[in-house]
Amino acid sequence: MLGAIEAGGTKFVCAVGDENGKISDRIQVSTTVPAETMPKVYDFFNKYPVKAIGIGSFGPIDVNRDSSTYGYITSTPKSAWKDYPFVQALKDSFSVPIGFNTDVNAAALGEATFGAAKGLDSCLYITVGTGIGAGAIVQGELLQGLSHPEMGHILVRRHPDDKYQGKCPYHHDCLEGLAAGPAIEARWGDKGVNLVDRMEVWELEGYYIAQALMQYLLILSPKRIILGGGVMNQEQVFTNIYKYLKELVNEYVVLPELSEYIVRPGLGDNAGITGALMLAHRAFLMENQS
Numbered sequence: 001m002l003g004a005i006e007a008g009g010t011k012f013v014c015a016v017g018d019e020n021g022k023i024s025d026r027i028q029v030s031t032t033v034p035a036e037t038m039p040k041v042y043d044f045f046n047k048y049p050v051k052a053i054g055i056g057s058f059g060p061i062d063v064n065r066d067s068s069t070y071g072y073i074t075s076t077p078k079s080a081w082k083d084y085p086f087v088q089a090l091k092d093s094f095s096v097p098i099g100f101n102t103d104v105n106a107a108a109l110g111e112a113t114f115g116a117a118k119g120l121d122s123c124l125y126i127t128v129g130t131g132i133g134a135g136a137i138v139q140g141e142l143l144q145g146l147s148h149p150e151m152g153h154i155l156v157r158r159h160p161d162d163k164y165q166g167k168c169p170y171h172h173d174c175l176e177g178l179a180a181g182p183a184i185e186a187r188w189g190d191k192g193v194n195l196v197d198r199m200e201v202w203e204l205e206g207y208y209i210a211q212a213l214m215q216y217l218l219i220l221s222p223k224r225i226i227l228g229g230g231v232m233n234q235e236q237v238f239t240n241i242y243k244y245l246k247e248l249v250n251e252y253v254v255l256p257e258l259s260e261y262i263v264r265p266g267l268g269d270n271a272g273i274t275g276a277l278m279l280a281h282r283a284f285l286m287e288n289q290s
């Protein structure tokens with residue numbers, strides 16, 4: 001039995017299951033402060049004989065095993081979780097291998113193993129929600145370098161009619177600052193879910209996301225792109241992304257049929273937690289190899 005944590009900025013999902021992605025029990029805990037959230041996490045896993053735990057976490061996080069702050073959540077604006085030693089906290093309570101990566105890398109792994117990118121050795125998983133983040137599988141491995149990718153904060157070309165200053169506290173009008181859920185709400189004065197009939201909202205959304213996808217696909221050339229997160233519940237954004245992406249790429253590279261190439265998560269809301277289960281599986285295998 002394996003344990004999994006999908007640690008989000010608003011809630012933690014904890015689950016137990018097996019290496020085939022089958023989940024046998026799960027709970028949700030709200031993300032308040034570590035002293036309140038973590039004991040509930042420990043209580044849940046204490047009920048089960050887990051052999052390893054995988055964490056897909058909001059970030060930025062330190063994923064560099066050689067670093068003195070490996071396993072920490074680093075510079076999050078959620079101050080109680082800033083510099084929080086997540087992996088160590090679990091190791092102190094459970095003497096099992098702990099896998100640790102970003103929430104979106106975990107989701108990419110889940111989708112590549114069991115979901116919309118099953119059988120492919122590369123894919124990109126992007127969430128457009130409270131923030132924008134992306135994880136990637138490249139040549140069968142999770143993409144990691146100096147740190148993990150932060151693809152939500154890339155710069156995009158501003159639409160000439162868009163006067164909104166942007167919401168990212170670090171870069172103002174980066175992709176996340178212009179196109180995540182809170183930016184939509186701030187620009188148009190209402191939540192996305194209430195703006196369904198405002199065509200211009202979803203045109204602009206497609207315009208920005210298509211630019212990001214163009215850059216990701218030119219740099220990483222993923223075999224499939226999966227778009228999740230609350231904002232992507234707006235079906236019309238997909239149509240607009242296809243339209244703008246075709247225009248931008250302008251036949252320079254040959255694109256697959258876009259409705260099969262840029263798709264929703266095959267695992268729905270379970271992409272992240274299933275991926276975290278796979279992180280646990282990998283951590284278990286790694287520790288038992290050496």
Ligand SMILES: Nc1ncnc2c1ncn2[C@@H]1O[C@H](COP(=O)(O)OP(=O)(O)OP(=O)(O)O)[C@@H](O)[C@H]1O
Pocket residue numbers: 008009010127128129130131132180181182185191192193228229230231232233234
């Ligand atoms: N149906 C919808 N249409 C448009 N926007 C939506 C819809 N549902 C949620 N959102 C927007 O998505 C954002 C919440 O994102 P999501 O539901 O993915 O939750 P989250 O997990 O908190 O976000 P994140 O993935 O960044 O951690 C909010 O800004 C919300 O207004």
Ligand SMILES: [Zn+2]
Pocket residue numbers: 152153168169170171172174175176177
């Ligand atoms: Zn930014």
